[in-house]
Amino acid sequence: MSNAATNEPTEVSDLDLFAPDIVADPFPTLDRLRELSPAVHLSRYDFWVLTRYDDVRAAARDWQTFSSAEGVALTPEFNERLAGSILSADPPEHEQLRAVLREKLAPRGLSAVREQIRSYADRLVDGLVERRTFDGVADLAAVYPINVVADLVGLPLEGREKLHPGADAIFAAFGPFGSYAQEHLDALISYQVWMEAMTDRAKIAPGGWGETILDAVDDGRLNRLSAVKAMSAYMTAGMDTTVNAVSAMLRLFAERPDVWAELKDEPTLAGPIFEEILRLESPVQGFWRVTRRDAEVDGVAIPAGRRVMLHWAAANRDPRHYPRPTEFELRRNPVDHLAFGYGIHGCAGQGLARLEAAELLASLLERVDRFELAGDVERRGNPIVRSLRSIPLRVVPTGARP
Template sequence: MSTTAPATTTPATTTPAPLPVDDTDAFGEEVLGDPGPFHAALRDAGPVVHLSRYDVYALGRYEQVHAALVDWQAFASGAGVGLSNFRREPPWRPPSLLLETDPPHHDAPRVVLEKVLSPRALRRLREQWAADARDLVDEVLREEEFDAVPAIAEAFPLRVFPDAVGIGTEGREHLLPYGDHLFNAFGPANSLVARGAPRRAEHGAWVDAQCAREALRPGGFGAAIWAAADRGDITPAQAPLVVRSLLSAGVDTTVQGLAALLHAVATHPAQWARLRAEPRLARVAFDEAVRWASPVQLFFRTATGDVRIGGAVVPDGEKIVMFLGAANRDPRRWERPDEFDLGRDPSGHVGFGMGLHQCVGQHVARLEAESVLQALLERVETVELAETPRRHLNNTMRAWASLPLRVRRR
């Protein structure tokens, strides 16, 4: 473990240490396609590094990333969790009540959504999602080779999650491009953002329409959020924004978490064999895949004062980018971090964030992944890559565009 002191806002009593500077384009296609070398260089350079190309401060080591995630007072989310600094420029859309606010504004929406998505509340979905997963896997396994991204990783969340929210089937094709653009927009205004801009308004208008009370079926997550507004737990103005948070962050992240899990077991046959022998490890497998692949690669915070990190000082009001993917493979925290290993305890990974803003939907993602994995374990003897998989580049997400698999059925 690193002995570097965690971040603190205590006034400096000694001369700040010089900051390492890196001019790498962290959002360039080379880094997005293969971030490992950049992450290693970032960790080796020091506890905090100045990325001169974007004039932001970067954290790549587990200790500092974890410390920043749990210290919302010094590392604020309210100025945006992307590169844009809401202190200096207006957001392109209303900020998320979950991701982009701090207490006290963050508290009431968070409490409502924690209740709506609690493990207890999800129990009623377990049996139905298991049946849906079995049906989907049976359809997919009519062929021994298939592309797991559209066939499973996209298909299952798009089948079960909007149903659980309570939105209709018409127009669900908007969800993935909407989420893709949203996660791209957390980065710089590069070609990836430009790619999604022409249809941004169209996708956004559809998503916003699904957040209205009258668009949501009774009994779903969305109706439960509006019921909370009726009780006075949140305001009627907040209710559609909380529903929108579900639709913004609840699909793409799970899609890529599932894709990461399928890629992991396809490229680690010994771990798949262990899973077949010990299916109780299904949930561990998903968390290890999230640690290993980090579908959400980074998030930003803003310094609320002069923040001391490892002897260096980040000035008040400056943006700090936390590389979750780098932290999740930090050898200071993990043994053999580049291996996908079901013998590891992956708890403590920062793939879902940490602290006050930790992913409120992580239990939903785990249940979706467990449902799919159990259905596959019941039906598949071996799984392997059929062809070389292809990445989908995104400024925030570590994503797959195509994951061709070959299976041998049991």
């Protein structure tokens, strides 16, 4: 199909980006799409996908053309549920929603909770190192960020077991309503019912994010529905994402003992390693926008009113931007990666995610000499969040006799 307004023909493909075999290893398909055209129309779900670094970044910055206000998920049903949340707002509403937790997530707000996070990491890691064998996902990656964020919000302990399955199900629902989303629907509903009940001062601890959100309702900056959405958005966005970034790091250390050994010698590599893992894995693979006006992506025309996926994961492996993009490079330190998105919707919790990773790594560095894989790594089939189900690990504690 050619387009009169531009030089490039529109490439159309009927491939199913969310088929289980592609979700299991999306990168060869993403490479093909990236080489085919700057924007490919995926006819099965009727959206365009952008896969090149410069194009994804430019579209994320241009919210006037690539709007979030009609939802950043694929289906109209789920976008309806997202309406009024920070993710699905354009300015000026977006600015109001973002302002609510800005101070808590700014460097000063984060330094106030650093010790609390570190002491939690230490307690958790102490228990696991004592056990020697544990599951890197179920016992560590899925426990640590969930409890860090739930503590910051001020949520009760009872009911937290709904959080990770719920967040996983919510992320899946951003994509097509396929088998994974259907199988996890109960977890999504039970999470939402629980979160709704939490917008009650009697249930949450004073001084946390939850109270800040309810204060914004009381002084008229938010309505009650937006408060539920704000609480849920910060919880959801802060969980499965970090869970999977931490999982990917643990897997790396078990599969590449040389990386852990270098980090032990040079602890300042902790930050660069986290950024490189985020670039390679992109826990959130991509979100959508809707064109508010006719758009042009590197010579390809996309008419107004069409859904466009900004594929963070594909952009983060674009060889035009990162040489040897599939390699893990210890010293690459790709701080310009798009795993946290970019532009006005760029991740509000990226400082917290980096802090969580830094404190966990510091704790592990003190206590663990070596990680070993103690079984097969299993992946989840979530179409939107690149995620692991299980990493059986054995650790050799620091100072242990051989």
